[in-house]
Amino acid sequence: MSRSGQSSSTYTRKLYFDPKADEPKGDGYWITDEELRDKLSNLVDVSENIDEVRYYSNPIYPWQVSNNHLHHAFIVFQTKKWWWSIEKNNEGVTIQRSKNQESVCDMYRRVNRTTGITSSTNITLVNKSSGCTKLNELINYLWRKDYLNQEYGVLSYNCQHFADLIFKRIAESKTLQELDVYFDSAADQPSGTSGMGFITVDELLSRVHDLSSSDEILVKIEIYKAPINSWQVMDALMYHLFVIFQTNEDTYWSIERWPTRFTMQRAKNKGILLTECERNPRPANWFTPVKVYQSANAKRMPLSAVMDFIWKKDKLNESYDSLSNNSKHFARSVYNQFQDGCQVK
Template sequence: MSSSRSSASVGSTYTRKLYFDPRADQADTGGYWITDHELRQKLANLIDTEEKIKNASVYSNPLSSWQMTNIWLYHAFVVIETNDWWWSIEKNMESITIQRSKNLESVRDMYQRKKRTTGWTPLTKIRKNETTGGGNTTIKELINYIWRKDCLNDVYHLLDENCQKFAAMVFDRIKSPYNDQVYFDEAADQPRFSASSCYMSVDKVFSEVQRLSASETFTKLEIYKVPISSWNIPDFFVPVFLLPLFLIITVPIAAPIVAAISALGYSTAKKSELFSHYLFVVFETNEGTYWSFERLPTRFTIQRARNKDILLKECQRISRGTWLSKANLEKLNVAVRHQNMNAVLEFIWKKDKLVMFYMPAGLCSQIALRIYDQFKGK
């Protein structure tokens, strides 16, 4: 039922599903109900998810036809223009709805094949409130963003999780697509003209990893250790005189991560060592490829190569250090079956449960330990 073709129902019980109408401008077609688990793959099968967004606008209409104005009480939704389609996306008390059409009117003026509510005064018409360009954001990246923010599972709430908040979140993601950059190098052992092309948004990383790891599964995982003193990666570090103030701000955010690591049972010696050494994870796959995953103070770095040594010697194509500070194997294990890098991304970014803007160097290794514990064979 969740992915079957059907007409949308009307009700006030939140379903935790997305309703997608691929041809809202054709009367003889219906839509699809899609669950959170199905979201990314199902939509990828139904549409060209690589379409780039040209423009996006926030629209509003009154909640009731009896309103004199929709300045304070209104439903908000986003209309998107790509090269070939018009789209609308919105959330209400029943579900999240995405509509697609060849003409603007079928998504701007209609909701699930019915006219949107308007009033009888000039102040209660459907109104465009704000517009932005789409940059290089694709439909697939936007879907990835909605999925990892767990929007389908956030039950509609009149004050906290309402249509206006959802529309603002979607619009802001399109307006500011590079606020959560990751360094991703899909061929770290091959020549590259410019390393700058490796920086991309989390949502683009999801798309690239899904493409590359479709047939790959992990067979083994390892943790490697290098001294923090050998860290040659340019990054943002807090000056010593500002550290107390910075910790006041960041410790409450980092506390759940630190507590989770403590629960893993590492000895006091091991815990203290985390602040002098740096740990990162290397995965081996059934296809003979290797992935490294590591957290730097201001970003995540993901690298893929067929030559494992390059992942041990370099990070972001910069040497990790000299022969005196080479990467040393700390732990190894078989990997849990039927998992790949997509699962690691989900573990880190679904609900952003292990994400914070800045992480002190001494705490970065804890991400590696969490990943190792999650994906090692039992």
């Protein structure tokens, strides 16, 4: 279920991008997974909102009389300035951009899409919806889910599977509960200036990238221990762990996991991250204060490396489990990855 007009059957693990699919001549770009976010960000305006998304199908072979199960599926979406298509086949993933819809809907890599011998096997609009995301969030989603490296399969990971996921991500992103992150970009500032609230992981990746400069490097990493409830007098068994990074610009970032969400906060005043979470006091008392659990110099890496470690292929985003995949597991995994081996406690 892959035919879109291609002649190759070798899966490339690359994205093919045609930025001017409506022009008679134009050069496309081959982009690897490692290049995906930076290269596309330089080629397009990633801040554009996706206003509408459409799910299309067309037959695989010209002799078909039905489009029921044997069909290719692809997505077309619209931003303020462009029409786009995105699809997967046994070559890889293709994105096309055009000023008119026909060049991406009726054409694949400048060749007419396959149609059948009856009217029911034309290019068919299956579903459409308003968009709920930005272009950079879609790019982050493609990278995060590792779709370029994910091998094509006839019965699984095929064009239909890919189109289903992309359509859902664009149309329903704000209702995908597994992606929720509470983010506060200035936790030590008045709430009206911090842009705090729940966002998707894909939006978080873009906002952290924008907030942390290319010269901002991690210098220290700490795990802090806090009680679960304010009435606890012992924290030997029941406790919550969270991580705080310090950068060379004296900015502090906290990140932690809860049963239903992640929380990430940024501040110049580290004390706020210790005493408050999501603008509420942390549960602590004289017997069980918030205290340092582990501390070390950090590997000198940008904060984006932390984001990549956590969310590439949802590495640390498996289903929460109170015993085996909780705040302790999360904090220790991040700490072990980014401490440089030189303990400072």
